[in-house]
Amino acid sequence: MTSSFFRSRGLLSAAALAVATLAGQAHAQTVDKAEVEKIVREYLLANPEILFEMQQVLQTKQQDEQAVQQQRVIAAARDAIYNSKADGVVGNPDASFTVVEFFDYNCGYCKHALQDMMEITAENEDIRFVMKEFPILGQASKEASVVSMAVHRLAPEKYAEYHKDLLGAEGRVDGATAVQLAVSKGVDEAKLKAEMGKPEIEQDLAKTYALAESLAVNGTPAYVIGNEMVFGAMGKDTLLEKIAAAKQQSN
Numbered sequence: 486m487t488s489s490f491f492r493s494r495g496l497l498s499a500a501a502l503a504v505a506t507l508a509g510q511a512h513a514q515t516v517d518k519a520e521v522e523k524i525v526r527e528y529l530l531a532n533p534e535i536l537f538e539m540q541q542v543l544q545t546k547q548q549d550e551q552a553v554q555q556q557r558v559i560a561a562a563r564d565a566i567y568n569s570k571a572d573g574v575v576g577n578p579d580a581s582f583t584v585v586e587f588f589d590y591n592c593g594y595c596k597h598a599l600q601d602m603m604e605i606t607a608e609n610e611d612i613r614f615v616m617k618e619f620p621i622l623g624q625a626s627k628e629a630s631v632v633s634m635a636v637h638r639l640a641p642e643k644y645a646e647y648h649k650d651l652l653g654a655e656g657r658v659d660g661a662t663a664v665q666l667a668v669s670k671g672v673d674e675a676k677l678k679a680e681m682g683k684p685e686i687e688q689d690l691a692k693t694y695a696l697a698e699s700l701a702v703n704g705t706p707a708y709v710i711g712n713e714m715v716f717g718a719m720g721k722d723t724l725l726e727k728i729a730a731a732k733q734q735s736n
Contacts, residue, residue: 555714558699565696566709567615571689573637573644576606576613582732584612584724585709587619587697590629590651590658592705598718599652605721605728612728616648617693619705627690628660634689635680636667643670711735 529535559566567583586602588595602614618634620626633651637644647670651663668674680686697707700714708715708724711731719727 555700556712559709559712559714562696562699565692569615569689569692571634571637571685571692572618573616573633573641573648574613575602575616575645575648577610578613580609580613581611582613582728583615584728585615585617587617587693587702587705587707588652589620589622589626589705590633590663591622591626594718595706596652598706599649601718601721601724603649605724617697618690619693619697619702619707620690621703621705625657625659629658629663630690631681631686632660632663632667632677634686635677635683636670636672638683638686639676639680640670640672643672646670 566585572585586595586598605612606614618630620630629651633644633648636647647667650670651658651666654662654666664674664677667677697703700707700709702714702716704716706716706718708727710724710727711734713727713731715727
């Protein structure tokens with residue numbers, strides 16, 4: 486059963502409770518259970534839009550509560566989010582403003598958003614992107630992330646171009662694809678494979694998965710912009726609007 490089914494049942498129960506309460510207040514001594522059920526049924530049949538209104542209110546309430554919780558996590562884990570040595574950087578490393586992106590190398594939406602990031606960092610020296618390797622689309626994605634993290638550990642100066650080319654590659658990428666690209670960028674293959682086997686990479690991935698869970702990140706791309714979580718490939722203009730708003734709040 487879908488979550489919308491359970492939400493609908495919950496809303497129906499809430500509506501029934503509300504109407505029953507009203508009915509009880511009006512006819513405390515005379516209305517029995519069957520009469521209340523009849524009142525509820527007739528009311529909902531006559532006003533079915535109330536279920537949609539209630540669902541919208543519930544969703545807004547849940548989203549607001551989630552946003553507050555995400556802000557708490559961002560504040561508590563700021564250093565791990567923005568300054569982890571495990572994460573590669575695209576753009577000016579010394580930029581004054583940082584956008585954090587959770588991504589997967591086989592995510593179509595991440596590929597679509599790649600050009601937005603490249604243009605933003607090329608046009609704005611004060612903005613950098615910190616890349617959180619978050620492979621959630623199968624073993625091939627994890628293999629690609631392990632290689633990418635090893636490249637970053639061995640040759641951080643090569644990471645931005647490497648990341649751009651691997652994420653921008655056509656079709657599905659895996660470990661072999663990622664290794665081949667790294668070697669073409671001048672990374673020593675033997676050293677790369679040795680680095681890939683180090684336990685620190687798995688440990689860093691585990692930290693990112695845990696961080697993503699605490700932020701309710703279950704898809705890619707997902708961004709931390711200031712104190713806000715932003716989800717999806719929203720386009721360059723919207724990204725810049727979010728960045729501008731976050732800068733304004735920090736001043």
